[in-house]
Amino acid sequence: xxxxxxxxxxxxxxxxxIPTIRNLExxxxxxxxxEPYHLIIVQDGDPSKLIKxxxxxxxxxxxxxDITRILGPKAHCISFKDSACRCFGFLLSxxxxxxxxxxDCFVAKDPSGKEINALEQHLKNLLSPxxxxxxxxxxxxxxxxxxxxxxxxxxxxxxxxxxxxHGLWLNIPDYDAPTQLVKxxxxxxxxxxxxxxxPKGTLFPMxxxxxxxxxxxxxxxxxxxxxxxxxxxxxxDDMWAGxxxxxxxxxxxxxxKTGLPYIWHSKASNPFVNLKKxxxxxxxxxxxxxxxxxxxxxxxxxxxxxCYIELSKQVKAKLGKVDEYFNKLAxxxxxxxxxxxxLNPSGAPKSDALPNGSAK
Amino acid sequence: xxxxxxxxxxxxxxxxxIPTIRNLExxxxxxxxxEPYHLIIVQDGDPSKLIKxxxxxxxxxxxxxDITRILGPKAHCISFKDSACRCFGFLLSxxxxxxxxxxDCFVAKDPSGKEINALEQHLKNLLSPxxxxxxxxxxxxxxxxxxxxxxxxxxxxxxxxxxxxHGLWLNIPDYDAPTQLVKxxxxxxxxxxxxxxxPKGTLFPMxxxxxxxxxxxxxxxxxxxxxxxxxxxxxxDDMWAGxxxxxxxxxxxxxxKTGLPYIWHSKASNPFVNLKKxxxxxxxxxxxxxxxxxxxxxxxxxxxxxCYIELSKQVKAKLGKVDEYFNKLAxxxxxxxxxxxxLNPSGAPKSDALPNGSAK
Numbered sequence: 180x181x182x183x184x185x186x187x188x189x190x191x192x193x194x195x196x197i198p199t200i201r202n203l204e205x206x207x208x209x210x211x212x213x214e215p216y217h218l219i220i221v222q223d224g225d226p227s228k229l230i231k232x233x234x235x236x237x238x239x240x241x242x243x244x245d246i247t248r249i250l251g252p253k254a255h256c257i258s259f260k261d262s263a264c265r266c267f268g269f270l271l272s273x274x275x276x277x278x279x280x281x282x283d284c285f286v287a288k289d290p291s292g293k294e295i296n297a298l299e300q301h302l303k304n305l306l307s308p309x310x311x312x313x314x315x316x317x318x319x320x321x322x323x324x325x326x327x328x329x330x331x332x333x334x335x336x337x338x339x340x341x342x343x344x345h346g347l348w349l350n351i352p353d354y355d356a357p358t359q360l361v362k363x364x365x366x367x368x369x370x371x372x373x374x375x376x377x378p379k380g381t382l383f384p385m386x387x388x389x390x391x392x393x394x395x396x397x398x399x400x401x402x403x404x405x406x407x408x409x410x411x412x413x414x415x416d417d418m419w420a421g422x423x424x425x426x427x428x429x430x431x432x433x434x435x436k437t438g439l440p441y442i443w444h445s446k447a448s449n450p451f452v453n454l455k456k457x458x459x460x461x462x463x464x465x466x467x468x469x470x471x472x473x474x475x476x477x478x479x480x481x482x483x484x485x486c487y488i489e490l491s492k493q494v495k496a497k498l499g500k501v502d503e504y505f506n507k508l509a510x511x512x513x514x515x516x517x518x519x520x521x522l523n524p525s526g527a528p529k530s531d532a533l534p535n536g537s538a539k
Numbered sequence: 540x541x542x543x544x545x546x547x548x549x550x551x552x553x554x555x556x557i558p559t560i561r562n563l564e565x566x567x568x569x570x571x572x573x574e575p576y577h578l579i580i581v582q583d584g585d586p587s588k589l590i591k592x593x594x595x596x597x598x599x600x601x602x603x604x605d606i607t608r609i610l611g612p613k614a615h616c617i618s619f620k621d622s623a624c625r626c627f628g629f630l631l632s633x634x635x636x637x638x639x640x641x642x643d644c645f646v647a648k649d650p651s652g653k654e655i656n657a658l659e660q661h662l663k664n665l666l667s668p669x670x671x672x673x674x675x676x677x678x679x680x681x682x683x684x685x686x687x688x689x690x691x692x693x694x695x696x697x698x699x700x701x702x703x704x705h706g707l708w709l710n711i712p713d714y715d716a717p718t719q720l721v722k723x724x725x726x727x728x729x730x731x732x733x734x735x736x737x738p739k740g741t742l743f744p745m746x747x748x749x750x751x752x753x754x755x756x757x758x759x760x761x762x763x764x765x766x767x768x769x770x771x772x773x774x775x776d777d778m779w780a781g782x783x784x785x786x787x788x789x790x791x792x793x794x795x796k797t798g799l800p801y802i803w804h805s806k807a808s809n810p811f812v813n814l815k816k817x818x819x820x821x822x823x824x825x826x827x828x829x830x831x832x833x834x835x836x837x838x839x840x841x842x843x844x845x846c847y848i849e850l851s852k853q854v855k856a857k858l859g860k861v862d863e864y865f866n867k868l869a870x871x872x873x874x875x876x877x878x879x880x881x882l883n884p885s886g887a888p889k890s891d892a893l894p895n896g897s898a899k
Contacts, residue, residue: 290650313828314743316705316797317712317727324729326722329715330744330778332828333821345676352677355689362686367677369684373731381738383674384690418690437676461693468673468692 196268261407263416300440301391308338309434356454385421413456556628621767623776660800661751668698669794702793716814745781773816
């Protein structure tokens, strides 16, 4: 499918979700690619601060007051003062595809010097099947100029629907605080011209900086957890969502792709601040990974919602003993699904969730 | 590790195994990179035909008569009139690392126009650990300029020993006959600057054109089966070896990498001839893949040899009913291990296997 066709068809089916825009350059930089699309901005901090959105963008802006107004007693499941609040945008969207991006991510260039239309590549990834059951050595067989190689079983060549597309970053790599501290000058300059399906049964570290997904297939699993204000941990919001998304995609027979598109990650966050946010996560993850690697979901879990509720129970049963935090997180996972079902009754659009800053 | 260091250290630990050289240009093209190494050439057809090896190369040449002389009644396990005979070279080698390459594979260039030293990249891949238990989104974390990303468990960052390095091909892609017929003009022009570990539990189609491995770790699994003269199937020799290698590597805790280096694959083989060789494989593989995906090896299998013997039993028990061929193949797998143990007693060098064309 050509890029032009992909983006033209999908204009009305895509929302761009951005957690707080502190950087005025950000939207100007992306104007050529994102102006045609609808933006949902979720402000993570003080609601009295005003976010200036440049002329011409079609957007909704939600702050903490909106979250409280719309979700009422369920609002506690949305993180405060943390970019994890972006998942509120996933909840409110009524579109099929979500592209979420951070405000320190700019347009990258490919090796020929051409500006990369990240959204277009994400849509190509999401619109073509995934191949989680067998590895194709020439990577995504659905890209132009390539195919399945000799020895790839024909019965698996139809592929499965793609639930998520995980894009990468040139310049500042997505390192944890210890690696940032050890390698402060390392920059990612390697443009790897590949998209690939992460095999079934394999977990990966999903970064929320440059991420797209099919909301109908996997939206309910894209909960970014409890981070930031009042929580003992930060910078694991996207990781949590990624592990949940991957085990649920594996169970439901969907694929997750990683690779292209690249964005230009402009700014390394402060490694000392990051260390403070991460340090519990760094040892908790040693127990979380074996947990997610051994998660088994029953056959009755036929939707992402059902899978997620079941997962929340297993989190409580098996991770509650790691730390009390996981009991709270498990409760929030349930609340999140309740909110999802309230705001997305059989997929019908919800009109009473008007944002405070709608430009429409 | 720098490339120069890698190749200097390893000169005495590497054998280059080539199945028949029909193409005189081949070795000239590789002279700069391969002349310092020892070659083992295994002639696949008529022993009376003379293979001319250019001046300056250090080589041993084995033909069918040598195979019969050296293996005696076990010689039947080595394919005749098929490049699968290359595994005889793996058996005879006494080196730690093997690089095997086909005579229609030339030196490729990277995007900067520099000639690619395939062997050097293979050695880098083999000398650095693999990461089969969790996917790193910036690919091989042991390459220069990259590392493990945020969310990668620290306990897994040591990695595991790398058993095999699977290189790729520019120009003619490694397609099966049906794909060759459907896309006769497709060429691989995409240089993907990545090396990655194929996750544990995931099978892949291993191509023997451009392949390196650690013979001490996984040599006994690199049996290329029964192909060619008198066999009902061809072009599945490397696939078979790859599936066996991968399940055994997974069991023993070794890694398998794919990606760089590229070679330039100059010539597409005849798709009509290929179809004749492949057609049984194309439907058999639909049963082979589920078989290999479900193989479980007992804890007592602590070496590649033991794993391979156990695998041969499971092949006989479960694939014998697919076709009588698999009973014969299972017997040959056992014979192969007997030959391996005879020629490699506790790793001691064997001096009585003199080739007919040694230049030494």
